[in-house]
Amino acid sequence: MxxxxxxxxxxxxxxxxxxxxxxxxxxxxxxxxxxxxxxxxxxxxxxxxxxxxxxxxxxxxxxxxxxxxxxxxxHGWLQGHERVALAPLFAQLAEALAPQLRASGVQLQVHTPDAELALAGDPYLLRQALHNLLDNAIAFSPAGGTVVLRAERAAHARIALLVEDAGSGVPAYALQRVFEHFYSLPRPATGQRSSGLGLSFVREVARLHGGEASLRNARERRRAGAPGAWLKTAQCRRAGTALCLSEVAAARRARRSSAASRRSPPLPRPWPPPTRRAWRSPCRPSPCPSCSRSAGLLRRNRGR
CATH class of the missing domain: 1.10.287.130 (Signal transduction histidine kinase, dimerisation/phosphotransfer (DHp) domain)
Incomplete structure (x- = not known):
């Protein structure tokens, strides 16, 4: 119910x-x-x-x-898994976003990952999630700015997919709400707002792949020092979004063991176990005549 x-x-x-x-x-x-x-x-x-x-x-x-x-x-889980190589995925995204980059005057800098760097997941969902992140980064970057797309190995056998832009950053009041449904900020160039669903989609895709999505400004990234989720950058004005996904099943095992450790231990069983006590006279050490008569009547009744 x-x-x-x-x-x-x-x-x-x-x-x-x-x-x-x-x-x-x-x-x-x-x-x-x-x-x-x-x-x-x-x-x-x-x-x-x-x-x-x-x-x-x-x-x-x-x-x-x-x-x-x-x-x-x-869907509470992925319907299908396959090996997704990141280098071809990044190349497809760069080609698809080329017209938008030319129209906005923004450059895309792709750090091509190693050929063996891959993860298990849904290629369509991963491509769409990264496309949403790059679309946001381009929209909030000034003309002549640079958007960076990179991937790196993170802690606990994970892969971090990072998108950085050269925008002015996200206001403090909006950092906790950017992943909410229908929440969006006005674009600096036009003042228009988007549907507010792109980052919500990114968060759900990350969840399905056993990861998480987060957004921080450049100064907060360096101060927080989140290992494997953010790269240090020399430009303080940069804002970035990270999509951190599980690479192998080791991360799942670590999460299971962590969840098991948080479970409350079972209550101890009493020892020795309680036993039924025989009837005793309340008048100890020697029962009074009335108690003796009651006990005798009880024994005689049981005998019948």
Whole structure:
């Protein structure tokens, strides 16, 4: 029953957030459509047409990402595993993002990992998660900036996939909320917001692969010194996102042993075990006549 109630509350929260996110683009489309019914200069008319197209694209992106996120969240484990080499994966991402990089004036610096560096997982989910991270990094980087994509071996037989950008960083009030559903920050160049579902998708993909996703500013990374999750960088303005995933089954065994150690020990059993005591007269050491008569009657009744 509790699981049903939790599922109902989750769906209600999802619908409320989705309704709130869809109101803004729908209102913009309605307003632009009403203005287009009036005589306008050609430049104004084209501007409103572009606005309708942009809001329609935003709605489509929200729905597509919401469906992808719902599909990932309903699985408690990966449906299939295969060996995913990171070097070809990074090359595919660089090729797919080339038009966006040219349009924004941002450079992508890919640190190609070793040929043998690979992990077991879902290649589509990993590619989509890294694509979301790189898309955010490009959007928040200034023109002429550099986005870095790299991978390294981390502690406890893990692999850390890192994305760093040259943006101004994430405000302190938003660091704890960036992975929430529908939460997003305005882009520095345009002031527009995204669907707020990309990082939620990244977090779920990391969870399915036995890892975690985190985001920190450059100064906090150096101060925290999280081993294997972040690389030290000389540029203080850089912000980065890390996707730390399990490489081999050793990490799973470590988690199981840690969970077993946290379990409460069983209660000790009393020793010796309790036994039934025979009836004794309360008048000890020698019973009174009434107790003796009661005991005699009890013995005679049992004999019958």
């Amino acid at each position: 509790r699981r049903k109630l939790e599922g109902k509350a989750y769906v209600e929260q999802y619908l409320q957030s989705l309704t709130h996110e869809m109101k803004s683009p729908l209102a913009a489309i309605r307003g632009a459509a009403e203005l287009l019914q009036e005589p306008l200069p050609e430049a104004e008319r084209q501007r409103f047409v572009r606005n309708i197209a942009e809001q329609q694209q935003r709605l489509t992106e929200t729905i597509d990402k919401l469906l992808a996120l719902a599909e990932v969240e309903q």
